[in-house]
Amino acid sequence: MKFNYKNICLAALAACSVTACDLDTAPTTSLEANAVFKNLENADRVIRGSWNYIFNSGSTYASIGYGAIMINDDFAGSDVVRTTSYGYSSSYNLTNGYGRGEINDVMWDMVYDPINNCNAVIKNIDGISGDQTEKNRIKGQAYATRGFLYMLLASHYSFAIDKDPDAVCVPIYTEPTDYDMATTGKPAASVSEVYEQALNDLKWGYDLIPEDYNRGSNATDQYKIDHTVVTGLRARASLYARKWEDAYKYADEAMKLKNSYLMSEAEYKSGFNNALNKEWMWGYSCTLDDNLPAYNFYYKDTTTPGGGYTNFNTDPYFKELFDKNDYRRDLFKWGLNTGYGECAMLNYKFLFADINNMLGDVIMMRVAEMYLIKTEAAAHISGKTGEAQTLLKELRDARMKEGFESPAVTATGDELLKEIWLERRKELWGEGFSLTDIIRNQQSVERKKFEKYAMADITHDSKGQEIRTPKLDENGDVILAPEDASDEYKEKNCMLISGHPTLKFPDGSDFEVNSKYYLFRITEKEELQNQNLYNDHPKLSIYR
Structure with a gap:
């Protein structure tokens, strides 16, 4: 320290x-x-x-x-x-x-x-x-x-x-x-x-x-x-x-203070960059004189022309967790990112408000998180299972396209908790909760290999270099190559699309619960300077 x-x-x-x-x-x-x-x-x-x-x-x-801490925590999870x-x-x-x-x-x-x-x-x-x-x-x-x-x-x-x-x-x-x-x-x-x-x-x-x-x-x-x-x-x-x-009580109170407001589809798709959004409870807004925190958008915004690193992309399996009529599903589409021109499942959730002046506000808390806290707490409190089911459906309904309704929630016990945790992943994707949820719920990172051939649109740049971009259907989903396509056909008409490149821990072992790799570690300078650091509670055995 x-x-x-x-x-x-x-x-x-x-x-x-x-x-x-x-x-x-x-x-x-x-x-x-x-x-x-x-x-x-x-x-x-x-x-x-x-x-x-x-x-x-x-x-x-x-x-x-x-x-940067929030971005780190999402990169360390399952879905980015x-x-x-x-x-x-x-x-x-x-x-x-x-x-x-x-x-x-x-x-x-x-x-x-x-x-x-x-x-x-x-x-x-x-x-x-x-x-x-x-x-x-x-x-x-x-x-x-x-x-x-x-x-x-x-x-x-x-x-x-x-x-x-x-x-x-x-x-x-x-x-x-x-x-x-x-x-x-x-x-x-x-x-x-x-x-x-x-x-x-x-x-x-x-x-x-x-x-x-x-x-x-x-x-x-x-x-x-x-x-x-x-x-x-x-x-x-x-x-x-x-x-x-207490979690139930204060989440309920916070929701009432914000009139339980949840974003419309248009607001949700506007870029998550405005601290004055009616659903946001807490956010950090940048100005021309104070825009350094907005530099994070160069990683998170994968689609705006002029973007920089654009490496905050989506696990293709994650998109499939959304109902076909859930408008949040529209935020994830295959394409070439604007920074390095790599093919990935891009995210359209985070967009610069003004890329020329490097502006975009940082989300820290919003009403949907309170819904999810109240729902999870209710699932743990005796006699409130029905309320937890109702709250979960209410949030899901708010994310459905106009004219559609989400299925009834009937799960109970551990299965209900799993549905709530999954909804947190879907609703709060990219907002910095992934690693914390993995730790507190004693879960494991989940990543699996994704490699498929997609039909490609083929164009050429000003130097004549070939550019391949995956073809999408009317729903924004990739059009896969025919299952019986020959290697020659794939080479001529298709492109390989993929998901996670890292599928194991750094030591080569499989992902598991309660791993040392999930934790932040007390800094070396603190251990060297603080004579009393481990007097009351011993150093974790995983760090010895």
């Missing part, structure tokens, strides 16, 4: 230099706490600066802040196929977290530096004169931010809480670091303790942030945690910690 002794972490204090975009990306020099916390505006800037750091810190273009361009190869091959790759190191600093800032706000704000309601709001956002970050740690650095509640996770810091703490460090807490800290922080945030606090209608303010967001975070953290009654 990076320490700055008695000073507040300065990377996160970048917002003390206010610019038109509210979140300046350039770090400032070190500032003493008593100089920073002289008024409420400066305290508020610390929170704004913390979120600036969460979204802008990183070591490469493929590791820019929290957006990576084509051969720059970025996220170690994420897709599952060597990043366990192998302490760049995303792992970025995650550690990205989380602990802002935690230290939140600790400073919580400690100092009561001594600042000013309006008590405003104090409560700022303090509540500090607690909520810290709770979100501890939830992020708990869900990545340990297996599911019910596998081993006492397993080592990460250190918990609730005070600004001082010299003694910086030179010794705190012991790592258990996964149960880290989740408990996250849940307590989110409760304090929930109690302190005024229900009538309005972050405004500007897209660039939608990252600020209001009462609706902290309610949704309580639902999410409770789900991960397997506290079903």
Whole structure:
């Protein structure tokens, strides 16, 4: 963990230099706490600066802040196929977290530096004169931010809480670091303790942030945690910690706060790039002066002309999980990606809002996730199976094309849970939940080989080079070569299309549940600097 002794972490204090975009990306020099916390505006800037750091810190273009963590988590799962361009190869091959790759190191600093800032706000704000309601709001956002970050740690650095509640996770810091703490460090807490800290922080945030606090209608303010967001975070953290009654309660409350609004087909297909979307509860919006987080779209947008890496593609088997009349199915089509011209099943879910100025907003929470949390929690609560079935069908119906209805949900018990988990994969594809769900549900990555010959449209570029693109039918599905087609026919008229290139763990073993390859690993520098790291909970045997 990076320490700055008695000073507040300065990377996160970048917002003390206010610019038109509210979140300046350039770090400032070190500032003493008593100089920073002289008024409420400066305290508020610390929170704004913390979120600036969460979204802008990183070591490469493929590791820019929290957006990169979400992309990493989807590449590490079952349903995103990576084509051969720059970025996220170690994420897709599952060597990043366990192998302490760049995303792992970025995650550690990205989380602990802002935690230290939140600790400073919580400690100092009561001594600042000013309006008590405003104090409560700022303090509540500090607690909520810290709770979100501890939830992020708990869900990545340990297996599911019910596998081993006492397993080592990460250190918990609730005070600004001082010299003694910086030179010794705190012991790592258990996964149960880290989740408990996250849940307590989110409760304090929930109690302190005024229900009538309005972050405004500007897209660039939608990252600020209001009462609706902290309610949704309580639902999410409770789900991960397997506290079903609380997950149900807060998901239900969050849905009501947003009038249970679900996107229309047109909204769903508009590119997932607008923080003012009525279903979005929480998002990070970029501007011309603050567009670095939107660089992530160069990986996720595979279809917009002028795109860069465009390697965030789809498992062909995944598309087949959707009902033929589900409009989400239309978001996945075979073609040549715009970056490297590789044939893949492209995704049309994520599109630049403005590629010329590198703009696109980052989704962090929306109402559909609350539906799914409430549904999963209900499936675990005695007497609520029927409600879980109804909620699942309601969400599915909302994703059907006009005039169509989804089939009735009749599954119960474990089979119902499997349907809910599958719906999470379908609805939240590409939004950063894949790896977390695999860990918390003690599931395995599922990838299988896909290689088929498709009929091809054949054209030529300006240099006369042949270009083959798969032919699609009226539904956007690929037209396969006749089963009895000869090799000569295939060579002349067809092209080979494929899915996942990586089908095993890095050591050559088959994918399995509770693998070390799913986990982020405590960084080497933390193990070297923190004398007390494993005093309370031993290092996991898989890392010895």
